[in-house]
Amino acid sequence: MTGTGEERARKTAEGLAHSSGFGNAHTSEAVPGALPTGRNSPQRAPLGLYAEQLSGTAFTEPRAANRRSWLYRIRPSAAHPPFVRADNGGVRAAPFTGTVPDPNRLRWDPLPEPAPGTDFVAGLWTLGGNGDVTERSGMAVHLYHANSSMERRVFSSADGELLIVPERGGLLLRTEFGLLRAEPGHIALIPRGVRFRVELLAASARGYVCENYGRPFQLPDLGPIGANGLANARDFLAPVAAYEDVEGPHEVVNKFCGNLWTATYDHSPLDVVAWHGNHVPYVYDLRHFNVIGSISFDHPDPSIFTVLTSPSDTPGLAGVDFVVFAPRWLVGEDTFRPPYFHRNVMSEYMGLIEGAYDAKTGGKGGFVPGGGSLHNMMSAHGPDRATYEKASTAELTPQKVDDGLAFMFETRWPVLLTEQARTADHLQSGYDDVWQGLERQWGPGGGFPGEPSRP
Numbered sequence: 001m002t003g004t005g006e007e008r009a010r011k012t013a014e015g016l017a018h019s020s021g022f023g024n025a026h027t028s029e030a031v032p033g034a035l036p037t038g039r040n041s042p043q044r045a046p047l048g049l050y051a052e053q054l055s056g057t058a059f060t061e062p063r064a065a066n067r068r069s070w071l072y073r074i075r076p077s078a079a080h081p082p083f084v085r086a087d088n089g090g091v092r093a094a095p096f097t098g099t100v101p102d103p104n105r106l107r108w109d110p111l112p113e114p115a116p117g118t119d120f121v122a123g124l125w126t127l128g129g130n131g132d133v134t135e136r137s138g139m140a141v142h143l144y145h146a147n148s149s150m151e152r153r154v155f156s157s158a159d160g161e162l163l164i165v166p167e168r169g170g171l172l173l174r175t176e177f178g179l180l181r182a183e184p185g186h187i188a189l190i191p192r193g194v195r196f197r198v199e200l201l202a203a204s205a206r207g208y209v210c211e212n213y214g215r216p217f218q219l220p221d222l223g224p225i226g227a228n229g230l231a232n233a234r235d236f237l238a239p240v241a242a243y244e245d246v247e248g249p250h251e252v253v254n255k256f257c258g259n260l261w262t263a264t265y266d267h268s269p270l271d272v273v274a275w276h277g278n279h280v281p282y283v284y285d286l287r288h289f290n291v292i293g294s295i296s297f298d299h300p301d302p303s304i305f306t307v308l309t310s311p312s313d314t315p316g317l318a319g320v321d322f323v324v325f326a327p328r329w330l331v332g333e334d335t336f337r338p339p340y341f342h343r344n345v346m347s348e349y350m351g352l353i354e355g356a357y358d359a360k361t362g363g364k365g366g367f368v369p370g371g372g373s374l375h376n377m378m379s380a381h382g383p384d385r386a387t388y389e390k391a392s393t394a395e396l397t398p399q400k401v402d403d404g405l406a407f408m409f410e411t412r413w414p415v416l417l418t419e420q421a422r423t424a425d426h427l428q429s430g431y432d433d434v435w436q437g438l439e440r441q442w443g444p445g446g447g448f449p450g451e452p453s454r455p
Ligand SMILES: O=C(O)Cc1cc(O)ccc1O
Pocket: 299, 300, 301, 302, 338, 339, 340, 342, 344, 348, 359, 375, 381, 382, 408
C-alpha cells in the first residue's frame, strides 16, 4: 500500500456500504456463504469460521429490549493470553469519589494539544460522571484529543456503550462489524464490548464521548408526536461486514470495571467475516434530526430534542439522554425564545460541535466548540446576561437559528468530577459572571420601556 496512513484511511472510508435502521435484525456477509442460514450455530460454521455470540443484554430480557449479535470469525475471541493491567492514562470511571461534589456551574475550554503520537485511547480524558460501573448504572463524560491513528491496536469497553461525538476531524472506525465513518456533525454508537480501531481522517481529532454504563441507548417514544419525527430509525447506519485477515501481534485494550487491561492477540481481532443481530454499532448524521418545536408560544422543554435515551427502571426517567440543539425556526409569539432560566433535578453536561449556542455568548472565554459546561442538579442557569437582554427586547419575527450545533448529555444523577477536571488549566474561572448584571426590573421606574412598572 502507498500513501500516508491518513490518505489510506480516507480512501477506505469513501463510499462505505451500510445496513440501515436502528434496532433492526441486520445481516451481513463479506464473503458469500459465510453467514449460516436457518440456525446460528451449525455443527461446523460455514467456510471454517467460528461462531460466537455477543450479548449486550441478559439472555432473558424482554424481546423489545434484547440485544445480541452472532459473529462468524476466523479465530474465536477466546483464543488469547491473559489480560494485564495497562496505564489508565486520562481514563477514569465511576464511582467518582476523588472530588467533593460541587454545586457550582462550571465551564471548560477545549482540551489542550496532545503530545505527538497520541491515539484515540491515549487521548481519552474523563471529566466525570455518576453511578457505578460494577453495577452497570450511570454514565461518564469523556473528551478526546488525538493526533495519531491506532495501529495494530483495538479498544472496547466492557463498562458501557460509547456514544462518540466528533467535534473536529473525521474518524474512520474499523469495528468487528465493519467500517463506519464519523465526521463532525455525526455521532457514532459503539455497543458495550464491541472492539474497534480509530483511524484519523484529519491531522488531529477532537470530540466528546458519553459512556453509558446503563441500559443501551434506544430511540425515545414519540407519544402524541406520532409515528415519525425526531431521529428516524432508518437514518442510523450500521456497517457491513469487512474483515481483516492479518497475522501478527495486535493489542486489545479492554476497559473493565474502570481500568484498562491489555492482551496481545497473535492476529487481528477484527476478523469477523459475517454477522447478524441487533447489538451493532451505528453512525447517525445529526443533520437528519427532525426538529419539533412550538408553533404558537413558549419555549418547550429540551426533551423534544432527544436523539437517544437510556431508560432507567422508572418510566420517563433516563439514566442519560443525548439531546441535540440543531438548526430550527423559532416563531413563538410573546415568548422569551432562548432557553429559560431554570433549576433542574437532572444534571446537564453540554458541548458544542460547531458555531454558537443560542443561550450563551461564544468567543474567547465563552462557550466555544470543543468546550463544555456542567450545570449540575438544581444549579440555577439559563441565558447569560447578553442573551437575556437581546431576547427580551427582540422583535419577534420568525427567526432561523442555524449558526451552531450544540448537544447535551442529561443524566438522572449529579455529574461528579475527576480530580483532573477540577484542577484542569482549561477550566474557566469566573463562569458565574455571565449571569452578573441581571439588574432588578421590579419597582418604581423599573420594567421595560413603555410597559407598566410597580408604582
Ligand atoms: O441549559 C441549557 O442550555 C439546556 C436547556 C435548553 C433548553 O432549551 C431548555 C432547558 C435546558 O436545560
